[in-house]
Amino acid sequence: MLDDKAKSLVTRLIRDYYSSATVAPPDIARREFGFGEFDKKISYRHMSFKDVPALARYLVESAPPFVSYSSAEYKDPSARPIENKGFIGAELVFDLDANDLNLKCTPSHPSFWVCPNCLESVKAETIRLVEDFLIPDFGFSEKDIRANFSGNRGYHIHISSEEVMGLDRHARRSITKYISGIGLSAEAFFPTIGIRGVQLRGPKPSDYGWGGKISNAFVKALNEGTDSVVGLGIERPIAARLVKKRSDVIFGITTGNWDKVSIPKKAEFWENVVKSIAISQSDSIDSNVTNDPSHLIRLPGTIHGDTGLVAKEVGILGLNRFDPTVHAIAFQKGTITVQTGEVPEFSMQDQSFGPYKEGSTVELPTAVGVYLVLKKTAQVK
Numbered sequence: 001m002l003d004d005k006a007k008s009l010v011t012r013l014i015r016d017y018y019s020s021a022t023v024a025p026p027d028i029a030r031r032e033f034g035f036g037e038f039d040k041k042i043s044y045r046h047m048s049f050k051d052v053p054a055l056a057r058y059l060v061e062s063a064p065p066f067v068s069y070s071s072a073e074y075k076d077p078s079a080r081p082i083e084n085k086g087f088i089g090a091e092l093v094f095d096l097d098a099n100d101l102n103l104k105c106t107p108s109h110p111s112f113w114v115c116p117n118c119l120e121s122v123k124a125e126t127i128r129l130v131e132d133f134l135i136p137d138f139g140f141s142e143k144d145i146r147a148n149f150s151g152n153r154g155y156h157i158h159i160s161s162e163e164v165m166g167l168d169r170h171a172r173r174s175i176t177k178y179i180s181g182i183g184l185s186a187e188a189f190f191p192t193i194g195i196r197g198v199q200l201r202g203p204k205p206s207d208y209g210w211g212g213k214i215s216n217a218f219v220k221a222l223n224e225g226t227d228s229v230v231g232l233g234i235e236r237p238i239a240a241r242l243v244k245k246r247s248d249v250i251f252g253i254t255t256g257n258w259d260k261v262s263i264p265k266k267a268e269f270w271e272n273v274v275k276s277i278a279i280s281q282s283d284s285i286d287s288n289v290t291n292d293p294s295h296l297i298r299l300p301g302t303i304h305g306d307t308g309l310v311a312k313e314v315g316i317l318g319l320n321r322f323d324p325t326v327h328a329i330a331f332q333k334g335t336i337t338v339q340t341g342e343v344p345e346f347s348m349q350d351q352s353f354g355p356y357k358e359g360s361t362v363e364l365p366t367a368v369g370v371y372l373v374l375k376k377t378a379q380v381k
C-alpha cells in the first residue's frame with residue numbers, strides 16, 4: 001500500500017501531467033471508460049465522454065492513477081449492464097506482458113521488477129506477432145495496426161480495420177488459438193512422422209502459415225548450431241550430426257524432404273517447435289483480452305499508476321527504437337527525495353541509478369523516484 005504522502009504527491013503530478021497532455025482515443029463518444037485507484041486498476045466503469053475536452057476536464061479534476069477504455073464501441077457506452085450498451089463493434093486487441101514469457105531473468109529479480117531483458121524480450125515478441133502473424137498470415141495492413149506501450153512491462157496491439165470490428169467471440173478465440181499454436185498436430189505437418197521405413201515428409205520454408213514457420217525455425221536452428229537444434233527437442237548426437245551436414249539437410253527441407261532429420265522423441269520435438277514459434281499472450285485463453293470485446297484496456301496517453309510512466313502510442317514502425325525508460329517518461333521536472341528498499345541497478349532517462357541498499361536516502365529525478373515509490377521499493381521522505 002502507498003502511504004498518504006506518496007498518494008498526494010503522485011496525484012498532484014498526475015493532475016499536472018493531464019493539464020497539458022492530449023488524450024484523444026478514436027471514436028471517443030462510443031467508448032466505455034473505467035478508472036482505478038492506486039491499489040485497484042479498475043474501481044469504477046460504465047462511464048462515457050461526449051468528446052475529447054470532456055475527458056480532458058475529467059482527467060484534470062480526478063487525476064486517476066489508472067485510465068482504461070473499451071476496445072468495443074457502443075451506441076450507449078454508459079448504459080448498464082453491458083447487454084444494454086448496444087454493441088457496434090470492437091477492435092481486435094492483443095496484450096503482451098513480459099511476465100508471461102518465462103524469461104531467463106525472471107528468477108533473478110522480483111516479479112514486480114522490470115529489467116532491460118524483460119523490456120527487450122516483450123518488444124521482440126510484439127514485433128514477432130506483427131511481422132510473423134498479423135501481416136503475413138492475416139493480411140492486416142500496417143496502417144490498421146496500432147502498437148502501444150502498456151505503461152509497465154508490455155505492449156498492446158490494436159487492429160481497427162472494418163473486417164475485425166464485427167468479429168464475434170468465437171472468431172476472436174480462433175485467432176488467439178492460431179497465434180498461440182493451440183490444437184496443431186505434428187501429423188498435420190509431418191504426415192509420416194513416427195512411421196518406420198517411410199520417408200519423413202514435412203513443411204517447406206515457402207509454405208503458408210504455420211508450415212512455413214516450422215520449416216524456417218528448423219533451418220534457423222541448424223544455422224545457429226547444435227544447442228539451438230537441441231532446444232527444439234532433437235537429441236544431442238543427432239543434432240550435432242545434422243548441424244555438420246546442414247547444407248544437405250537444409251536442401252532437403254526446401255523441397256519438403258525431411259528424411260535426413262530423424263526425430264525419435266516426437267512429442268518433445270513438437271512441443272518445443274510450437275513453443276518456439278507461438279506468441280505468448282497475457283491471461284489464460286479463457287479470460288484473454290483478445291477473446292473478450294467487453295474488456296477494458298489501458299488508454300494510450302494516460303499514466304500507469306504502478307510506474308508513473310505513460311502508456312504510450314508507439315506505432316509499429318517505431319517499435320524497434322522505442323525504449324520506455326526514455327520515451328515514456330511523464331514527470332519530467334524536478335527531483336524528489338526517497339528512502340529506498342533493496343533496489344538493483346537500473347537505467348532511466350539515459351542515466352543509471354543504484355544499486356541501493358535497504359534504507360538508503362537518495363535524491364532522484366522525479367520520474368525515477370516516483371517509479372520506485374509506485375513499484376513499492378521506496379517511500380517519499
Ligand SMILES: [Zn+2]
Pocket residue numbers: 103105106109113114115116117118119
Ligand atoms: Zn527481467
